[in-house]
Amino acid sequence: MRWATVNPRKYLTPQPRLFVRNHTSTPVIDKSAWRLRVFGDGLATPRPATDPLTLSFRDLRRLPHTRVLSVHECTGNGRSFFASQQGTPAAGTAWTLGAVGSVVWEGVRLRDLLKEVGLGDDAVSIQATGLDPSYVSGGVDYGPVRRPFPVSKALRDAVLAWSANDEELLPDHGYPLRLVLPGWVGIGSIKWLGSLEVSNTQLTSPWNTKWYRMTGPTYSTTEPPLTVNPVRSAWELASGATLRAGRRHTLTGRAWSGAAPIKKVNVSLDGGQSWQRADLRDEDGRGAGVATVRGHGWTRFSVEWDRPAAGSYQLLARATDTDGRTQPLASPFNDQGYFFDAVVRHPVTVA
Structure with missing residues (x-):
């Protein structure tokens, strides 16, 4: 998004103007055949990944709907200013400040889904995984994009969204369903949502251990994953x-x-x-x-x-x-x- 093109009289960011940040390529998904897989030892009745609960788009639409306003933002928004303003270039896409937008998401609250499928008393972590192709870098296959988040965030305000600003999600923005974690780093709002693993232990992925945490000469090796946006x-x-x-x-x-x-x-x-x-x-x-x-x-x-x-x-x-x-x-x-x-x-x- 280019700030010079923003209409001061319009509050929301149209989907075609919302920034796109993908790790691989945008998948082509048939909504009628799409299914959300839910599994893990954190469910009230534990389910292995090989035998998950499956929900269709129609199943989700039967749950109570909600509309949530949130600013959606890339963790690297403003990255170019490390170089141009502070003289310390950083790796990654040289965003100015346009990797952000304000969106009204519509869908179901994750807490309503967890109530429907049964959440175990000891559950602490949920890992959301997308249906985009596996991410390969430097000859290493890191698997599909995925990132865990606390059950507390899921119960507070997480949303499984199927529309943005009263329009069906565009393919680049997660069609047919994406996770939205309001106020948190954009990488946490997994697009093209394919599965949710609910666990009694803290889950990890490269997207909260290798990336999307602070690293550098002034940071320790135990810095926590990035969550709330500044x-x-x-x-x-x-x-x-x-x-x-x-x-x-x-x-x-x-x-x-x-x-x-x-x-x-x-x-x-x-x-x-x-x-x-x-x-x-x-x-x-x-x-x-x-x-x-x-x-x-x-x-x-x-x-x-x-x-x-x-x-x-x-x-x-x-x-x-x-x-x-x-x-x-x-x-x-x-x-x-x-x-x-x-x-x-x-x-x-x-x-």
Whole structure:
């Protein structure tokens, strides 16, 4: 997604504009033949992988439906700024800040499914596995993309979604069914969901041990897997945009957090020499047109720039959520360039 193309009057991100991050290729799936496999020793009646419970799409549609608003974001969003802003390049796709979007997901709550199939009292971990082809890198076959998450997250707000913004999921976004973990790293929201393993022990995969955890010279070898997304913000303006001198400009942007609603956004129009409070909309986590849906949505902000003189400027935005988390001025480096949450310096020219 390119922030310069975002319509300030529209809250949600259309599916065709939502970023795509795949480890392999998008599978072609026949919904009528698709089945969700559920197994593991964490079920009330344990089932081995060779004899799973199977649910059709029709079976899922019989369960209570829900609609959940959440910001969906790649863990590497903002990665390019490790190089361009901090001089410490990191491996991976050189995202700016467009690997994110705000979506209303519709489907069934995972807790309702677990109630239906029977959850064991000792269950602690669930592993979601996709139906995309196995991921092969450096001659090593790591198997299909999969990642575990705690039962507590499953019971709190996890969703098995079949639509985004009232439209059937597009193939690149997980058709016919995907997992959604609101507020958590995008890799956890497994697309093309094929199975759920429910376990009495902590499950692991390369996607929470080898990748999607912090590694680098300042991190230990026992860093936990990444879960809750940090606080970030972005201007709805092209980097390097040119604005007319002597005119009044309304500058807009969006801020979001994986943990809590946005409380405030401070902005600077002079590279950090002075700061002011931006005006906020949607700070309660509800967006225009989706007033009945509460969740981890983003907050739109705006500031009036009154007749700036000609010259080069840097726009800065610094968001704080209601949990007290604030964007830092610099992000600690890690090898994979995850969680760049620092204030981004956004250049513009006034002429």
